[in-house]
Amino acid sequence: MLSRRVAKLKPSATLTITAKAKDLRSKGVDVIGFGAGEPDLDTPDFIKEACEKALKEGKTKYAPSAGIPELREAIAEKLLKENGVEYKPSEIVVSTGSKMVLFLILTAVLDEGDEVLIPSPYWVTYPEQVTILGGVPVEIPLSEEEGFILRAGLVERYVTERTKVLILNSPNNPTGAVYPEEELRRIAELCVERNILIVSDECYEKFVYEGRHVSVASFSEEVKSITFTVNSFSKTFSMTGWRVGYVACPEKFAKVIANLNSQTVSNVTTFAQYGALEALKNPEADRFVEKMVSEFRRRRERALDLISSLPGVSVVRPGGSFYLFPNFSVYSKEVGGDVRLAEVLIEEGRVACVPGSAFGVEGYLRISYALPIERLIEGINRIKDVLDRLR
Ligand SMILES: Cc1ncc(COP(=O)(O)O)c(C=O)c1O
Secondary structure: OOOHHHOOOOOOHHHHHHHHHHHHHHOOOOOEEOOOOOOOOOOOHHHHHHHHHHHHOOOOOOOOOOOOHHHHHHHHHHHHHHHOOOOOHHHEEEEOHHHHHHHHHHHHHOOOOOEEEEEEOOOOHHHHHHHHOOOEEEEEEOOOOOOOOOOHHHHHHOOOOOEEEEEEOOOOOOOOOOOOHHHHHHHHHHHHHHOOEEEEEOOOOOOEOOOOOOOHHHOOHHHHOOEEEEEEOOOOOOOHHHOOEEEEOOHHHHHHHHHHHHHHOOOOOHHHHHHHHHHHHOOHHHHHHHHHHHHHHHHHHHHHHHHHOOOOOEOOOOOEOOEEOOEOHHHHHHHOOHHHHHHHHHHHOOEEOEEHHHHOOOOEEEEEOOOOHHHHHHHHHHHHHHHHHHO
């Protein structure tokens, strides 16, 4: 009785592995979790306090579907100041995390059979959402040798009559790649020429250690007119459980997305939006982000050193996010695939990693370094012990 669209729907592999690690931990097993897609720090107190204040003031009722006006204004200011793109508040829609935002964008633009270009490795959710909506995910394979950077020439090879959308995610999950500005400009030009919409998922914009994050919508009015700039409070302010994300796009799309919001989630939890507003307004927020990112930088260096010294394992030195995506194919071939390798690591090494096949490529493991540095070191040492036994 299930619909054809959901027949092949998979649960999020990243959430599954995190749940498995939590389950083992509840049984007293000391598992080191490399699966986390969220910063390990708590949400800053000033954000929590703003939310508490909103609760006390009775901000507990339905709110406008596109988001409270103050928040949409603050987002417009942020986009101008930090990303160099001018949006009106009426071009911004707030929804329950960027995951829902992406779903609403795709709902707004996809017809049955429309193709969506997705550079692979990809964040697990993109192809699933496209499939649920009757679209066709078209993977653009990226290579480790090229640092998992997307090139305009490669995109062009996958464009067909049915191509409707290209999803960009830089800084990237799972590879950490930060696409160079010149390449993004070429890709954006191609999309303008070929009438392809760009969904630019920028939720890791603050996690950049080498290179620079640029918003494609800042390139020109033409590019802006075909772009959905997607962002989230989840990673930047360690607010993953609050479920606040947003899109900025031309008003004709924003109106439809707000309508979809009103017919699905109604609005983001009203008092959570006041917390998000504080995150954009409070000057302490910059310091919080800076401190967090400098800690991630330290972890990344250490993790890169340790992982690149594992025999038979290669790893790209990526510019951003908080993931590494090393190639363990020598070992995954040995045990019958990366899913099995991840199982062996959790069973024998008590380390939880997400297998690369969840992100579209076999033989890799995604390692999140969103955990204290001592645990990070201990975890990689545990991986080393398991690999030594496999060799
Ligand atoms: C690339 C990417 N986009 C979007 C999201 C969704 O974040 P949220 O729905 O919490 O805003 C994630 C979360 O892991 C992600 O990695």
